[in-house]
Amino acid sequence: MxxxxxxxxxxxxxxxxxxxxxxxxxxxxxxxxxxxxxxxxxxxxxxxxxxxxxxxxxxxxxxxxxxxxxxxxxxxxxxxxxxxGGALEDAVAGRLRVLGSELRALRWREAALRLVQDCPPAERSGRLRLIGAVGGVPSTAALARFWRSWLPVKMPARSVTAFLEAAVPHPPDDPRPAQVLAFARLHAFVSRPCGGSAPCQPSAHGAAGARESAVLYAGLAEAYDLAGWNMRRGREPCPGEALDGFVDAYARTYGTRDSPGFRRLLAGRLAADPRIDRYWELTAEVLSPPGVRPEPTPGTAHDWLLEALDADVWTTPGEGGPSDARQAATPPRTY
The missing domain is CATH 1.10.1660.10 (Multidrug-efflux Transporter Regulator; Chain: A; Domain 2)
Structure with missing residues (x-):
């Protein structure tokens, strides 16, 4: 009182x-x-x-x-x-979310400053331009726009979202300077993806309507997972369940069946498609800590399957069905 x-x-x-x-x-x-x-x-x-x-x-x-x-x-x-007590709970939770975002932005800026500080003076101007194009808080919007121009025009929104979740790397919360540089280079790469007369989309997309594109990318996602299983074990590209699923996804898109003839046709078409290897190299650098084998990406899994397809095309005799060579390269069915 x-x-x-x-x-x-x-x-x-x-x-x-x-x-x-x-x-x-x-x-x-x-x-x-x-x-x-x-x-x-x-x-x-x-x-x-x-x-x-x-x-x-x-x-x-x-x-x-x-x-x-x-x-x-x-x-x-x-x-x-x-x-x-709901108002206090909500307010505290909201503030924690804001602080989390601010801390991630600060860690990104710190790593970016160290990147500039530690590089040779002759490289600083170029690195500043790369980092400045990304902005203080890195966004994946440019990466998503790149893929939306690459994917089939009529691809269902749900399929697009599922692919973007797998293909677009999110900047780490606590990045190293090397990861900041890789993400900045990735941003620069997707900002000019279709220069000159090079096509922006793979030829396989030309035959894909809404239904076909959904079937194609659902099948490719499964094949990439199976290829990743092999890649994590250091296995060389070879015929097996992953390759069979990969070929079947394209066969269903074209309304045909898997056969040695179709595999030769597919190998030729995929070999002629535009390459974006640099995208996947930089993605691996963004996601992987130093000294650790990079995790498979859709791009590296695709390349593994292309090599397996080439090997199968040149070794499969006659016009029989797809190779059943699963042996050690085939993961267990529970995967």
Whole structure:
């Protein structure tokens, strides 16, 4: 209790009791967060004893960097005596998300600064241009735009989303300078993907309508997973279940069946398609820590399957069905 005759205190006494400035108390009062109990005859603000606890709570919430509207919602919920605590929970969770984003941006900027600091003076200008094009907070929007121009025009949105999740690398939360450089180079690569007269899309996309493109990329995703299983074990490209699924995805797209003749045709078409090996090389650099074998990407899995297809085309005799050479290169069915 305050010692005044009416049990109330002045704005100065309240500020002193809580350890804030008079200006701060006036700010929260004017915004309705700290109600006045009354005014003196001279028009001075007077506050009830519970204003101490309320002002302390406001100061604590603001100390957590919660904005005034969030503080208002928390106080309103407390005044309603609902006991739910949802407003405080939501505010804290939201602030944590914001801080997480800010910390990731700061770590990215730190790695970018180290990249510039540690490179030879003659290379600094070029690296600054690369990093500056990406921006302070790296975005994958340019990478997504690149793939949307590469994929079949009529490909269903769900299939596009699934492919983008696999093909677009997200910058690591705590990057090394080398990863910053790789991502900046990747951004530069996709910003000019179709220079000159080179085609932007593989020829296989020309025959793919909405249904066919969904079938094609669903089948390719399974084949890439199976190829990745082999790649993680250091196995050389060879015929097997991964290659059979790869060829079958294209065969169904073209409305035909798998055969040695189709495999030769497919090998020729895929060999003539535009190459984006640099994209996958840089993707591996963005995602992989130093000294660790890069994880398979859709691109490296595709190349593994192309090599397996070439080997099969040149070794498969006659016009029989697809090779059944699974042996050690075939993963267990539970994969």
């Amino acid at each position: 305050f010692r005044s005759h009416d049990g109330l205190c002045s704005i100065g006494e309240l500020a002193e009791r809580v350890g804030v400035s008079v200006k701060t108390v006036r700010f929260y009062s004017d915004r309705g967060l700290l109600p006045e109990a009354s005014r003196s005859a001279g028009g001075h603000r007077r506050y009830a004893p519970d204003a101490v606890e309320r002002l302390s709570l406001i100061r604590s919430l603001r100390g957590l960097d919660l904005p005034v509207p969030e503080v208002r919602r928390i106080l309103d919920e407390q005044d309603a005596a609902s006991g739910a």
